[in-house]
Amino acid sequence: MEKKQRKLPDSCGLGPALAVIGGKWKALLLWQIHQAQPCRFGELKRLQPEISEKMLIQHLREMEADGIIHREVFHQVPPRVEYSVTPEGAELDLALAPLAEWGKKHQERTEKAKAGAARAARTAAEGVTLG
Amino acid sequence: MEKKQRKLPDSCGLGPALAVIGGKWKALLLWQIHQAQPCRFGELKRLQPEISEKMLIQHLREMEADGIIHREVFHQVPPRVEYSVTPEGAELDLALAPLAEWGKKHQERTEKAKAGAARAARTAAEGVTLG
DNA sequence: TAGGTACCTTACTTTTTTGTCTGTACTTGC
């Protein structure tokens, strides 16, 4: 398994936390599993068609190893595997909420700033044509 | 400037937040600047000798562009540059606190689990030698 | 004139992460 992960400096607990949730799709997956619990592999795939099967499995396995999700195999044909969040995963989801809040605010500010810059540029252009 | 950043999926605000704080040293830097505000370049370098100058500058510049830190240049000889966190950066630091908490707990759990496994392995080995 | 300090910049290499594609085992349906 590809698991050599860049080691993050410890910054008072943030290192380990970011190591767990830092993957490109992990936060999204945790959130979706938390919503639609329990959740089958194919379901996740359908919910997020952008993510490749390989990354989906890789991330799910790492999250399982980190103890934030639980994987249950039903020995049926066709196979059936269900994912759910562990209590630890639920706590993480909770701890992530303020960060998500901040992210939303930051995004809004950024967009507003961009819009403002565009408006300023237009105004300047008008000024030039009128001057 | 190297800034093409892997695009993170949006997961309800977490995407933008992780884009801002996801760099290897960024959380640490934000935290340190917040502690020792205002903070000179050389100071940060001394506080964290592991990080290369290039990464230090690169991260500082990106954080400045994201509006979470402020950079002030004093035109002196030798040059003097001071970094401080913006209100937005301070909010981010706050939003990061629960995650850091979780990280610490997670780390403890992981270590305990590892210790437990080692103990179990020893016990099993004894069992074998004694049996 | 060489060496030192502070704050970078640039070119280049390595490491890590992500993506693409192909293949597996098994069964149902046509």
Place this chain on the structure above:
DNA sequence: GCAAGTACAGACAAAAAAGTAAGGTACCTA
């Protein structure tokens, strides 16, 4: 027999992030 569906595994390649090493400015001291 062949396709389709489920839940993966593995080789390989591309992209992104991080690191290394060298240089550059501007002034000051020995």
